[in-house]
Amino acid sequence: MQTVTKTSPMLGDGQTPSVAPTVFRILLAISFVHFLNDSMQAVVPALYPVLKKSMSLTYTQVGLISFFFNMTSSIMQPVVGYFTDKRPSPFLLPLGMLSSMAGMFGLAMAPTFGWVLFAAMFVGLGSAVFHPEGSRVAHMAAGGRKGLAQSIYQVGGNTGQSLAPLMTAFVFVPLGQPGAAWAAILAMLAIAVLFNVSKWYRQQLSSGTVATKGKKGAGKGEIVTSNVKFAICLLILLVFARSWYSSSISNFYQFFLMEQDGLSIERAQVFVFLFMAAGAIGTFLGGPLADRFGKWRLILFSMMGAAPFAMLLPHVSLFWSYPLLFIMGVILSSSFSVTVVYAQELIPGNVGMVSGLIVGLAFGMGAIGAVVLGNVSDVYGLVTLMQWCSFLPLLGVLTFLLPKDRKSMKATS
Structure with a gap:
């Protein structure tokens, strides 16, 4: 039985001594389910414009839907x-x-705002179960290519999330709230695929190739030093900044365009889709780039590289919004999967908990951000909101305080 024994805050290359091959069949399957899962999650924000109009919701109430949905997922993922x-x-x-x-059916039939919140929590609970275990499966199937494996896994989710604006334009505007019931078909397909993935997962456990903390000597030798704790807290702060900015675009930029430029719901969704689709591209590219150039350097680049584009966005015309959103989406999301691998190597032997913490935290921070940002919009207006949020990527400068992995150290030496 092989376990990862790296404990130093100076991270290694992210590869274990094992020569186990990368199981692309499983990686593609879990990525596909991640796509289906996050497509269902995308139903929630996709319904915002429809629910806001039909139930006469405030921006704060829109933020509360996101809060209940994401906080359920966020709190439960590390658990x-x-x-x-x-x-x-x-x-x-x-x-x-x-x-x-169950959450999809609930959203389709919810008669009041309270029932919408209740149904959104069921979707969040399903997400909480899937994400840490999905990340574990990707880790198990990675072999020595951890960055690539996480990118393949995470790009499925980012692609699914990017469908939210398209769902608004082509499903929920013509069909309304009942259109959410169609997403239940995605859940049925995901369950079928997951049964096969779960069988492979069980085989890995029975063969003894997977170390668990419940087994004597497995996952018990990690020493979490004060330096590692500091690095994790700093990483959480960076995830916080990235999530709040992404939340401002995915939840409120459509309303900003509708208010400032008089766009229709359908046309405003194009801009949000562009940002989220670019994020899927960035997520896929991030893992291989980190495997080659280092995780620390990519985390720094993803935040600081996106900052100039973020600060320009609230002040440009619609024409320039297209390239800014695309470039910024690619750069900002390039560290999404890399952050997970970086955290897993900081605290080896706790793959599920660390993955749940970092990925779940992204949802949780976005949830809290949605409520706060919704309140800012109600009080100060959408223009002020977008201007304030544009400075969040500048917090990426704190990456200089994180320990470097070996490839980043070699590249800067």
């Missing part, structure tokens, strides 16, 4: 990860997807 680190549960994956399916 699920901690539990499955000790007791891996392969068939928890399809069971969690049943919760998402």
